[in-house]
Amino acid sequence: MKEPVKIGDVAKLAGVSSSSVSRALNPDRYASEELRARVAEAVAKLGYEPNAFAQSLRVQSSRTIGCMVSDVANPLYAEIIGAAEARLQEAGYLMVVANSQSGSRELDLLNMFRRRRMDGLLVTLDDDTREDVLAVLKDSGVPLVLLDRDINLSCDRVGVDHRQGAYAVVSYLLSLGHRSILLETPSHRVRPGRERIAGAEAAVRDAGLPPSVLKVSDHVDLSQPHVFSDVLQELARPSRPTAIVTLGTAMLAGTLSAIEANRLRIPEDISVVSIGDTTLAQFAAPGITALRWDLKQLGRTAAELLIERIEGRAGTYRTVTFPTELVLRRSCVPPAELQMGAK
Amino acid sequence: MKEPVKIGDVAKLAGVSSSSVSRALNPDRYASEELRARVAEAVAKLGYEPNAFAQSLRVQSSRTIGCMVSDVANPLYAEIIGAAEARLQEAGYLMVVANSQSGSRELDLLNMFRRRRMDGLLVTLDDDTREDVLAVLKDSGVPLVLLDRDINLSCDRVGVDHRQGAYAVVSYLLSLGHRSILLETPSHRVRPGRERIAGAEAAVRDAGLPPSVLKVSDHVDLSQPHVFSDVLQELARPSRPTAIVTLGTAMLAGTLSAIEANRLRIPEDISVVSIGDTTLAQFAAPGITALRWDLKQLGRTAAELLIERIEGRAGTYRTVTFPTELVLRRSCVPPAELQMGAK
């Protein structure tokens, strides 16, 4: 391997004390121009990089933030993380990212973060109601930004207006004449699930229709095979849904497979709406009407709030909620019994 | 915030010295059962978490590995990263992930990693040929696993057999009768690009056909809009391709958009193959024939190689290459002029 060059080596080469090197390297501290120049030269020659541990130990700040999500590979998260990381980089922070494996590792990970004295946390829990996780989070002692979660904690939040979004989606389907709608969503254990369900139910209510119009199937396991078998089952019922609303991730893939397996055609036999405008929704056959929101902006904002809080530039806790927009494609038409013309 | 409890506090409460606490907390070190018990109790009562900086400073190991990719949100990377992170977690490592923003930040990030004394690196460069980046990598002094890159460095590697894959894809298209194939791929600045191009060219050669059968369009910008306009242009030529091969990421999305914008039908008017079996390829209209490889296994293996190397259990440098498999779907048929029957 290599020799780790330390501040003393630089000092020796530059013919100054190590405190001078430290000062020369720190922009907002006294140091003559000449000293800075000599130090810079020595640093370059030696390829010196300060040891961040020693710095952190001294300064009590790691310039690292921890990010915990249930699954990094979920495209909805990946986009957010990418944008957040970019913003953090600009501000000189590094980001640690950790999969909580659908919640099972949340406690361990949070403790890991604590040991490393993360300056801040970007978190999306797998279950808003787990008291033990909440407790750890509460006395973690560092700024926290919640990603689309709603737990009883003093912290900043960014989220999506899923309620309004689901309301819009379901209203749209009702207006087309659908009276048997299946909503496939993550469970009410997390905010998006709860809000979505509430929004969908409100739409039915406001339309003066009975609750039975809406069937909610909420999942903890969001994987493609799991959703596949669930939708398959729903399609097998005598009163099968005429429209399905589902997340635009692997859940949409599972749903589309199940529809295909049943030899149903979209939209003639069944309408589909994707929650989240993924490339999958855009290019599926046919294009899937989707609820869109700005993932990049969300990630960036989360990072922004966190940075401001860490650097003491933030006041009262803020909640930024992003609106959604319904993108119409060809996957939705009135239910078969209302369709006129050919067939 | 909160009071940071340190080892001394635990020692005091347990009525022992801080070295005893340290020992009691470290499994492979002498300590009586009674001591361990008392310390454990004090730790629990105080909610003590050792300061990882102090530990790292002392032990000269961060138990953190740095991962740098051009874009975390690229589903092909996201999957790999997720799997690698899971394996690293098992081994007690945390993973820092950083976007190199298509290469522009590689140098900075590598230096950041060095400051933090990462125990190992998982890296995929944006350009295999940049000498400055290579130099930094070379004397980074820590174990490195290259993800599908091929640079002149002593390190472990995991990769995909893109050459064989591209060979298979192009051979297949040629066998269908295509004589004008467009390959959309990342540039020859990176291994996958080079290998792919070489494999495709070999397939043409081995079929005894002239090189002009294959048109390679290699990109540095892999974004959807960029590929869209490129493909649009290619489709506008008098001798437009009868088959397109493209990456299954945003590039595929861009390609499909361009085809759609041209009102061409897949596969009647044009055949399409996706390199990488993404959900997009699976559910596009119609299903896109795709080249598949095991991303999860690749990520996991990368982590594995790195861990073994860090822990001194590795000998000579290894290169693990994953095979590809062609998944046939409905997006490929003989070119229009060879099709019989209707139309």
Added chain:
DNA sequence: CTGTTAGCGCATTCAC
């Protein structure tokens, strides 16, 4: 088996 001492590499007092 346990307590005492020292030092990991750096930033920061305090003198000069």
Added chain:
DNA sequence: GTGAATGCGCTAACAG
């Protein structure tokens, strides 16, 4: 403006 001493929290020698 710069150098000498001190300590961030921890683990590893060394004694006992």
